[in-house]
Amino acid sequence: MSRSVKIQSSETQIEVYEFGDGIFNKHHITHTEEIKPFLEVNHKFWLNLYGLENDILLKEIGEIFEIHPLTLEDIKNTSQRPKFEEFEENIFIVSKMIYYKNKSHEPITEQISILFGKNYIISIQENPFDIFDPIRSRLENPTGKMRKLGTDYFAYTLLDTIVDKYFDCLEHAVEKIETLEDHIISQSKNTKLPDIFHQRKTIQQIKRTVWPTRELLSAWKKSESPLVKKKTNPFINDVYEHVIEIIENLEIQRESISALVELFMSNLSLKQNEVMKTLTIIATIFIPLTFIAGVYGMNFEFMPELGWKYGYLVIWIFFLGSTLGMMYYFKKKKWF
Structure with missing residues (x-):
């Protein structure tokens, strides 16, 4: 028999957003038992969870939504590649978010697991750092598409927000490369060869994350699941094109790094x-x-x-x- 689990850890938080035509409510969940009534409603809801420390909580959520045990393992295993998996009652997506926190020089990679069914969307994040505030603002708009379209469209908006962060990381990398180039041309003593190779490593890290996202979206485009509506396909194609654009730009930046190495060696010579x-x-x-x-x-x-x-x-x-x-x-x- 399932029991209610109290959320005690400050590192683990659950928020539930109810939405639909003329409906928008936000709930802060303290017991897993509070989630069950939402399964009976006719409108949609979004459950957003921070933190993976509470294994009992994840197991209880898995029982409530009938999540496959292997899927729960994938959620807890944060070294998963981005992927798209179809089940009879839901679709499971593993995505990777990259961001710079507090003007850090090192990009942070975080796994975000997304699970959506007929009337629910679940997003599970590793850390409290959140990039989904724009989605919350869009939910408040009573005439917006998020209120009217299905859960697959909502899942698309989550992925679209994650991909937008890739552009931010790419812009950060481009600025860093331009700064290195200016320092090399001006023969600044502060620029060393390890700085260039470190930036190349950062570019490779971003590319290793973005490339599987392309495969994820390709699998989504080919999906025949009834949970994926034809109305959402143009939006998925748009995100897919954005990912292709990012990959092409990363290739250009990788070539720029090689040119920087040659410029640095020529300057040294x-x-x-x-x-x-x-x-x-x-x-x-x-x-x-x-x-x-x-x-x-x-x-x-x-x-x-x-x-x-x-x-x-x-x-x-x-x-x-x-x-x-x-x-x-x-x-x-x-x-x-």
């Missing part, structure tokens, strides 16, 4: 050439000076110039003259 040129000029200037100093540094007894009164002065005049002469020549040739 130019710097090394400048250093070698400077050292070569200095060495060239000192060659005649070293030669003269070496000749007169020999310990032969009979060297005529050693007894000359103006010998020391003449040597210094030669040193300075040859140095200035070579510097003038190098300057004329624009070698420095």
Whole structure:
């Protein structure tokens, strides 16, 4: 016999939104027993759950909505690939949300599980961070499509919101790449090769998340489930095209990263050439000076110039003259 489970953890919260023509109510659930009456209503409702720590709670929800045990395991296993699975009474979707929290430099990936039946939609998130506020605002609109169309359209809006976040992450990555490019061109010492490779790793992380979403939407487009209405197909195609656009842009950014590596190495090579040129000029200037100093540094007894009164002065005049002469020549040739 099923029993009511009290939601005690502050990390686990359940909200239920009733909606339909002329209906919109929000409920904060404290016991799973409070969910059962919603199954008897004629209008639709959305159950949104934060947190996966309470296994008993998830099991109780699974019993209420007759969720397959393997589906519950997929919900708790947050390393799942995005996928689309059809059952007789409902459709299960695993999606991945990517976002930057508190201006973090690292993208955060979170699994969102979506389950929808004839009159209900369940969304289960790992963390309290929520991107579905625009959906709540749309639900409040009594003339909006979300009130009138089916649960498959509602599931589409959830996925559409998640995909919109992909665009935000892509924009963040593009800005970072442009910043790296500007620093490399300006020869900033703050930019290092590991920074470029780190950004490439971020691009790959986003791509690994977005690519399976394409397969998810492709499976949805081919679905023959009675829960998927033909009216929703144009919207799914639109999200599918958005995902394709994101993947193409990620490929462009990956190529940009490769170009940045080449630019960085070319810049580094130019710097090394400048250093070698400077050292070569200095060495060239000192060659005649070293030669003269070496000749007169020999310990032969009979060297005529050693007894000359103006010998020391003449040597210094030669040193300075040859140095200035070579510097003038190098300057004329624009070698420095």
